[in-house]
Each structure stands twice: as C-alpha cells, then as structure tokens.
Amino acid sequence: xxxxxxxxxxxxxxxxxxxxxxxxxxxxxxxxxxxxxxxxxxxxxxxxxxxxxxxxxxxxxxxxxxxxxxxxxxxxxxxxxxxxxxxxxxxxxxxxxxxxxxxxxxxxxxxxxxxxxxxxxxxxxxxxxxxxxxxxxxxxxxxxxxxxxxxxxxxxxxxxxxxxxxxxxxxxxxxxxxxxxxxxxxxxxxxxxxxxxxxxxxxxxxxxxxxxxxxxxxxxxxxxxxxxxxxxxxxxxxxxxxxxxxxxxxxxxxxxxxxxxxxxxxxxxxxxxxxxxxxxxxxxxxxxxxxxxxxxxxxxxxxxxxxx
Amino acid sequence: xxxxxxxxxxxxxxxxxxxxxxxxxxxxxxxxxxxxxxxxxxxxxxxxxxxxxxxxxxxxxxxxxxxxxxxxxxxxxxxxxxxxxxxxxxxxxxxxxxxxxxxxxxxxxxxxxxxxxxxxxxxxxxxxxxxxxxxxxxxxxxxxxxxxxxxxxxxxxxxxxxxxxxxxxxxxxxxxxxxxxxxxxxxxxxxxxxxxxxxxxxxxxxxxxxxxxxxxxxxxxxxxxxxxxxxxxxxxxxxxxxxxxxxxxxxxxxxxxxxxxxxxxxxxxxxxxxxxxxxxxxx
Numbered sequence: 001x002x003x004x005x006x007x008x009x010x011x012x013x014x015x016x017x018x019x020x021x022x023x024x025x026x027x028x029x030x031x032x033x034x035x036x037x038x039x040x041x042x043x044x045x046x047x048x049x050x051x052x053x054x055x056x057x058x059x060x061x062x063x064x065x066x067x068x069x070x071x072x073x074x075x076x077x078x079x080x081x082x083x084x085x086x087x088x089x090x091x092x093x094x095x096x097x098x099x100x101x102x103x104x105x106x107x108x109x110x111x112x113x114x115x116x117x118x119x120x121x122x123x124x125x126x127x128x129x130x131x132x133x134x135x136x137x138x139x140x141x142x143x144x145x146x147x148x149x150x151x152x153x154x155x156x157x158x159x160x161x162x163x164x165x166x167x168x169x170x171x172x173x174x175x176x177x178x179x180x181x182x183x184x185x186x187x188x189x190x191x192x193x194x195x196x197x198x199x200x201x202x203x204x205x206x207x208x209x210x211x212x213x214x215x216x217x218x219x220x221x222x223x224x225x226x227x228x229x230x231x232x233x234x235x236x237x238x239x240x241x242x243x244x245x246x247x248x249x250x251x252x253x254x255x256x257x258x259x260x261x262x263x264x265x266x267x268x269x270x271x272x273x274x275x276x277x278x279x280x281x282x283x284x285x286x287x288x289x290x291x292x293x294x295x296x297x298x299x300x301x302x303x304x305x306x307x308x
Numbered sequence: 309x310x311x312x313x314x315x316x317x318x319x320x321x322x323x324x325x326x327x328x329x330x331x332x333x334x335x336x337x338x339x340x341x342x343x344x345x346x347x348x349x350x351x352x353x354x355x356x357x358x359x360x361x362x363x364x365x366x367x368x369x370x371x372x373x374x375x376x377x378x379x380x381x382x383x384x385x386x387x388x389x390x391x392x393x394x395x396x397x398x399x400x401x402x403x404x405x406x407x408x409x410x411x412x413x414x415x416x417x418x419x420x421x422x423x424x425x426x427x428x429x430x431x432x433x434x435x436x437x438x439x440x441x442x443x444x445x446x447x448x449x450x451x452x453x454x455x456x457x458x459x460x461x462x463x464x465x466x467x468x469x470x471x472x473x474x475x476x477x478x479x480x481x482x483x484x485x486x487x488x489x490x491x492x493x494x495x496x497x498x499x500x501x502x503x504x505x506x507x508x509x510x511x512x513x514x515x516x517x518x519x520x521x522x523x524x525x526x527x528x529x530x531x532x533x534x535x536x537x538x539x540x541x542x543x544x545x546x547x548x549x550x551x552x553x554x555x556x557x558x559x560x561x562x563x564x565x566x567x568x569x570x571x572x573x574x575x576x577x578x579x580x581x582x583x584x585x586x587x588x589x590x591x
Contacts, residue, residue: 140482144482147478151477167482214478
C-alpha cells in the first residue's frame with residue numbers, strides 16, 4: 001500500500017505535517033523516516049498502514065519525531081503522539097520497547113541519565129519543553145511522576161507530602177501547608193488510613209499505602225499531568241485494584257500517562273492505548289479499538305499473547 | 309570411592325586447620341599487644357595522669373597537656389578536614405558519578421589514603437612550618453586534616469551511594485534541584501553512615517605520630533596557643549618511650565594504653581552505628 005507522501009522528497013515541514021494530518025485522518029500510514037532502524041529487525045512491520053501520530057484537538061502533550069539515544073544506542077525512534085487532556089493514556093509493549101524511556105521524556109527525567117540525548121519536539125501546552133530555556137524543576141512540578149517501586153522519603157508521612165510544596169514554595173504559612181497535605185492525602189484515598197499517624201515514618205506503611213503516599217506526594221505539587229511507570233507492578237492484587245480505582249478518580253482532574261506490563265490493567269484504566277515495539281510507536285488509538293481491532297499485526301500478536 | 313572421599317575429607321581438614329592456625333596467630337599477636345599494653349600501662353593509670361603536666365626526667369607528672377593537645381588538634385583537624393572530605397565525597401557520589409574527572413579524583417584520593425603519613429608531615433612542614441618559622445598546633449591540625457580528608461571522601465561516597473536511587477529520582481521528579489535533593493533527602497538518609505565515617509577518621513587521626521612530629525612537635529608545658537608547639541599523646545609516647553628514664557617510659561605505656569582505649573571506644577561506637585544502619589535507613 002502506498003501512501004501519499006511516499007517517495008516524494010519533501011523539504012517543506014508544513015507540507016509534511018499536512019500530509020501526516022491527512023494520513024492520520026484517513027487512517028493511512030505516513031511512512032516515518034526511520035533513520036534508526038531497530039537492531040536486528042529488517043523493516044517488515046511498517047508495511048501495513050499505521051497511523052501513529054493520531055492527532056488530537058487540544059492535546060496536553062504533542063510529541064513530534066521524538067528520538068532518544070542512550071550513548072548512541074537508540075532507545076526511542078521518531079515517536080509522534082498526542083496526549084489528550086484529562087484522559088488516561090496507557091503505554092504498553094514488551095520489555096525494552098522504550099515505553100519507560102518515552103515516559104521519562106515527558107518530564108525530562110532522561111536528563112539525569114548520563115549519555116542520554118533526546119531529539120525532536122515535545123510541546124506541553126504549546127511550549128517546547130526540550131529547549132534550553134525550559135526550567136526542568138518547573139516542568140517537573142507541572143508533570144509529576146510515580147515510580148514502579150514505592151519510594152517514600154525517610155521522613156514522616158506528613159513531611160513526605162509536604163516536601164514538594166515546600167521546595168516550590170506553594171504554601172503560605174503552616175496552616176496552608178496542613179491544608180495542602182490533607183487535601184492531597186484525601187485525593188489519594190489515604191487520609192482515613194493515616195490521619196492519626198501523620199508523624200509516623202512513610203516507610204511504616206504497607207506497599208500499597210506507600211504507593212498511594214507517593215501519589216499524594218505528587219498531587220501535592222498541583223501538577224497537570226501525572227506519569228506513572230508501572231505503578232502496580234510491586235503490589236498485590238488488592239492494592240493494585242485500589243490504585244486503579246484511584247487512577248479512574250484522578251482522571252477527572254489530571255492527565256495521566258501510565259506505563260504498564262499488564263494488558264488487563266491498560267484495558268481497565270485507560271481511554272487510549274499506545275503500543276510500542278523496539279523503540280517505535282506502532283499504534284495508538286482508543287483502548288477499546290486497539291484491543292478489539294488492532295490495525296497492526298505486531299499489536300495483534302502482542303495483545304493475543306504471541307510474544308512479550 | 310571411599311578412599312577418594314577420605315582423601316577429600318583430609319584435604320578439607322588440612323585447609324581448615326591451616327586457616328584456623330593463621331587466624332589464631334593473628335589473634336595471638338593482637339592479644340599479646342593488648343596484654344602488654346594493659347599490663348605495663350595500667351600501673352601508671354592514676355588521677356594525676358589527667359591532672360598534671362608532663363614532668364622533667366626524674367620528677368612526677370601526668371599527661372594532661374598531651375591529652376589536651378591531642379584532643380584540640382584532632383578536633384581542629386576534623387573541623388578542617390570533614391567539610392572538605394564530605395563535600396568532595398558528595399561530588400563523587402552525586403554530581404560527577406561517571407565522569408573522567410571523578411575517576412581521576414578517586415584514584416588520587418586512594419593514593420592519598422595509602423600515602424605514608426610521614427610524607428604528609430613533611431609536606432606540611434615545608435608548606436606551613438618553614439614559612440611560619442616555627443612549629444605550631446595549627447600546622448599539626450592541618451597535617452591531621454590532610455590525613456582525615458581521604459578517609460572522609462571515601463566513606464562519604466560509599467555511604468551516599470547506599471541511598472537508593474529511587475529516592476533521589478522521586479525528589480528530582482518533584483522538581484527539586486540536585487542540591488536540594490542532597491541536603492533534604494540524601495544527607496538525612498545517609499546521616500548515620502557519614503557520622504560513622506567521621507568517627508573512623510577521628511580514630512585514624514588520633515593515633516598519628518609522624519605528621520605531628522614535623523608540625524606540632526611537642527611541648528613540655530601547658531599551652532593553649534594554637535600558634536605555638538603543642539604537646540600531644542603520640543609524640544610524647546614516642547619521645548618518652550625512647551628515653552632512658554624509667555618514669556618517662558611508664559608514662560609512655562600509660563599514654564599508649566589511653567590512646568588505644570580511646571580508639572577502641574570510637575571504633576566500637578562506629579560499629580554499633582553501622583549495625584543499626586539497616587533499621588535506620590529505609591529501603
């Protein structure tokens with residue numbers, strides 16, 4: 001199947017994005033210029049028409065041709081994706097497919113890895129966050145992150161939540177700080193369990209509670225987006241269910257991007273799903289559609305458990 | 309079959325016996341040293357050891373000025389050395405993790421760590437004592453600081469690296485700059501480890517003789533002047549032990565016992581803190 005832009009040498013970027021838009025609308029593939037083919041794989045999987053850069057009106061994030069090199073090894077190749085406001089985007093794919101790498105681009109946590117280089121453009125509310133002028137601390141206040149392993153600070157429950165507001169100077173006085181901590185713990189569904197022991201160490205909580213504490217800590221900074229990197233993989237099923245319920249509630253106020261190994265979880269919590277494979281975005285679309293009617297062979301194989 | 313097994317059993321027994329023997333020899337040496345120290349030193353332990361100055365030959369006296377001098381110079385040395393050591397260790401552990409500069413610093417630090425202390429003494433003699441024109445407690449403290457720094461760099465880096473990366477990432481992801489993460493999260497998490505390193509550095513420094521020989525020298529009298537030579541236990545022990553006077557030799561033994569006990573105490577405290585670490589730090 002040939003696509004409109006195929007084979008035509010184009011310099012005009014406006015033209016290219018117009019092509020992409022049309023391709024996306026028509027469900028057609030615009031073959032991305034794969035400057036960095038994933039090692040060991042020829043090129044067959046781009047043959048069928050994919051529409052990775054499905055565009056969204058009023059997107060919170062729009063990523064165009066985002067690539068990541070780890071010490072010259074590709075971690076992510078030309079990913080173009082929009083992230084919709086107040087929705088949950090699930091990012092799935094086999095280990096090493098670049099889903100965490102992608103997530104860490106969105107709050108520039110890749111900066112902390114020596115030798116990592118990010119190219120392309122990532123617009124957050126229309127502002128390029130990869131630029132030198134971007135203050136990373138301010139970005140990370142706007143885009144919070146919850147990690148795989150619950151990692152409370154060796155401080156009290158209260159201080160864990162108060163840490164972010166303190167560094168960003170969000171509270172006017174201690175009463176205000178109390179309010180922020182209380183509200184954050186409530187939103188994270190932890191308040192009733194910890195309200196009588198706010199001065200106990202955060203590590204005294206159970207794993208699931210610790211993870212909700214980490215979510216409360218993230219919420220306390222009043223972010224717009226919350227990134228979650230396999231937030232339930234270290235938790236038991238009951239704690240996982242609680243976190244999933246929480247994600248569903250948080251969706252009303254925040255945009256959430258969740259990386260997960262569990263396809264059931266992706267199906268349960270997300271409205272859109274993106275499938276990554278060997279550093280490339282293969283397919284993105286409504287969760288229902290992706291799981292019931294994947295357009296790509298690779299997505300289908302992964303979802304039906306043929307690998308991964 | 310059984311024969312081979314017997315041979316293997318025999319081999320095992322021989323290896324076990326040899327390593328046990330080696331251990332016993334080591335322990336016996338240590339035991340003998342401690343025993344001699346206690347046997348010779350304990351008879352000299354008295355109140356006047358802590359209340360009187362070092363005596364002239366033939367007179368009676370104590371070690372007060374030497375004990376005071378050792379304390380002052382060790383503490384002063386740590387005041388100079390600890391901040392430098394801790395900050396350098398912080399740089400290695402947090403800022404320059406894998407950079408080439410860090411591996412150079414690490415190598416140089418290891419060289420300094422194993423450098424003979426007499427060289428440190430000579431260095432400070434050249435740089436400070438010669439220029440000032442006289443021996444002084446300050447020069448002594450600087451020499452001790454130079455010995456303490458590599459110890460502190462090493463222990464600080466090791467202890468900071470024990471702090472889980474996830475904790476640092478969490479702070480970074482909340483929008484904290486590295487320095488904030490270090491002071492608010494990493495230092496508190498590694499506090500007992502850093503204190504342990506401090507104690508070990510004090511223990512290391514308080515027994516050093518050679519660097520003080522060229523810098524603080526010695527003083528027969530009570531002196532609080534940091535700009536003048538100052539008595540200290542190691543040099544007093546060195547001089548008194550070499551003297552032909554019986555009472556001086558006795559004081560040297562007592563001083564040696566004192567210093568050993570002090571270092572032992574510091575090491576025990578450091579060990580206690582280390583053994584309490586896993587509970588104090590959350591994983």
